[in-house]
Amino acid sequence: MDHQAIEKIQALVHAAQIGNPGTDVPTLLVPDGYELTSLEKYQSTPARFRGTFSTSSIEDYGNYVNAENEARVFVDIDDMRAATFFDLGNPTAPGHGEHRAYLKLEATGAYVACLQANGTSFAQKELAHWIEDWHHCITGIDSNGQELTAKQLANSVRKIEIKATSERSHEDGDWNTKRSGMDALDASAGDSTPDIIRFHCIPYEGLAFRTFEIRVSIMADDTKPRLKLRIIGLETVKEEMAKEFKEVLVNELDEHVTLLLGAFSK
Template sequence: MSLSKEAIQLITDTALEATGKPLATLVPTVVLPESARVIDLEKYQALRSRFRGTFSTHSLADFSAYVTDRATTAARGFINQDEMSCALLFNLGDVNEPGHADDRAVLKLKASAGYKAVQAIAGERLGQKDLSDWIEDWHQYLTPVDDAGNAIPIAKAIAAVRTITIKATSESETTVGDTSASRSAMDQIEARSKETLPAALQFHIVPFEGLTEQRITLRISVITSGSVPVLKLRWVGEEVQREEIAQEFKSVLEEKIGTAAKLTLGSFSV
């Protein structure tokens, strides 16, 4: 007596249902009917098979506390200084015993409002009102200074920016000889203000939470090529100062985390 394909499949399914063949995996699994489908039984357990998940924060203090509490010998952190971020993997493992790398903590520092304002205005072409309004908005963090580095009161600095005028003068010289004549002309354009115009603005801010205060120098230049003055703020030593902030980020992380994890500059993709 021969059996049909359907009858054989029914017998196989019935046998699998009765035995529920277990598989040798960390997460409990069994083989069930429907073409020997593998079913993950973790959701039916009282507890998960292993701890995993991602903790994300903008707070350096909270990130450090979490990493310290979860300290393991295998924890590895990767610092991206350009992004001011750190990704820490608690179960990365090693070459001989690689982990799943799905238990992690991620820190992404959030720039302070003042630091964002500096980055947004540096190098921009500004009208007199634009700059005077900006100085007024951020006056509590600003110290206007003259060429000698002497402080100028905020009120006078704002008045100086608002009262800039452009003065143009021309000078012409003509020389006449018996057989020749020459003429030279020189135009001079000068920007002046009724008050002493600041040479620079010193901005005192904490760029990111958890780091120390920085003094950012914004040198003022006046462009006189048009009918009205245009002002620019140049961030003096911008690249060097950005590198110093990034280096401080790494140093503070190492100090706060200590031996809870090994930190490396770079990034890691799973």
Template sequence: MSMDQSAIKEIKESQTTAELAAIIGNAKLDMPLLATPDSFRIHSLEKYLPGRNRYRGLMETVALEDFTSYCLEFGGDESACFVDPQRMTARTVFNLGSVLEPGHADFTAKLSLIQTAELKDLLQLNGERCKQKRMAEFMEDYADNITCYSSDGEAIPNSKAVAAIRRLTIESSRKEEHETQDFNTSRSALEKIEARSDEGLPAGFRFECTPYNGLDARSFDLRLSILTGGDAPTLTARIKRLEATQEDMGRELQEKLAGAFKPSKINTYIGSFAA
């Protein structure tokens, strides 16, 4: 009596499944696995156990202190922390392992620092073309954070600087020169527009604030400019060396984490890591 093709296929699958089961059993793996005949895929049975085979997962926080505490609790010589200064984030991989004995790198903690309200408003103002009212109100709202100065670097009282911005005077003068020769005629014109205030305009101001919760207070230096091309004067305040300041804040975050991790063996790096 001959067997049909489906019966032969089932016998082959049963034999192959038995062989795979024997191989898995002899391997003595920590993770329980099962071979099934559906394309002979390997299936994990961990989800059916009372608990997981090993501790893993992702912890996320915006609190620097909680991040360092968690890292100190679970970190060791197989851990590393990577700091991204552009995003002001840090990620610790606890089971990174080593080159010779690499880990799964799936047990991690992530810190995402949040900008303070002061820094958010300052960055929104940076480079914005403002009307007099908008700039004056910003300086009044953050009077405790701002120190104004003249073009000579001398400090100006905030009340005087705000009054100067509210009372701008635009002066315009035009000078024309005409020259006529036998074979040509030339004409040139020079127009000068100047903004001034009897109160004494500030050349810029320093804005001091805590940029991110957990970092030290920092001073941002801004250059103040007045644009006179439109119907009404507009003002812009631009942060000097903003990119360099952002890099400094990233290094500060790394230094704070490196100092906090001294009791452990967690190394810190500027950069990111992907397994």
């Protein structure tokens, strides 16, 4: 009998003497380096339930979470998402936390377009095309406070013209000479200019319909005007939507579900 055969026999004898390591999941020490190996995959059923459910639907998320007897939901209102753990246990009897459900609200296409326009500087034609593309979401107000349809708003944008004015003065005195000059560029679109774009949309599926007011600033620093858009009070609106997200979840989840604000990592 060679040396390797003797070592294998010794390893088998030693493993048999160790026996069952005593874990909840059936395991066995095998001779090759005494590696701990799980036998769970050979059982008819798993040792415990594991799985992750992910969705962007508040209704489906609620149905899944409410079907379980015990659930803890952590709501991250900054990212508009929620994470549920069904088997966390407690400090005395901790669980593995391997059964989870995630909800991540997806921004609608209209809301994404609104956010992308915020802070953007458009040429006249570009903004007119953007308004026409989203005409079903848009109304407006001109500088005189008059209501505009999307079509009227787009036409008003196209009609903006830049007018240049120049002033010069010259003064000669006995001991000095003074010269001054000023050039000005003024933008106009007839009697009025576009002032506010109202963008109406559902920002996230499951949340309420909202109107975002967008200020139109005309930059007349060149012969061709550019128009910059800025959503008025965007941060305040985001805070309102975050609070609404929490309230919607509270109404969607049953009383036995524990809901907490914040994020949990394991």
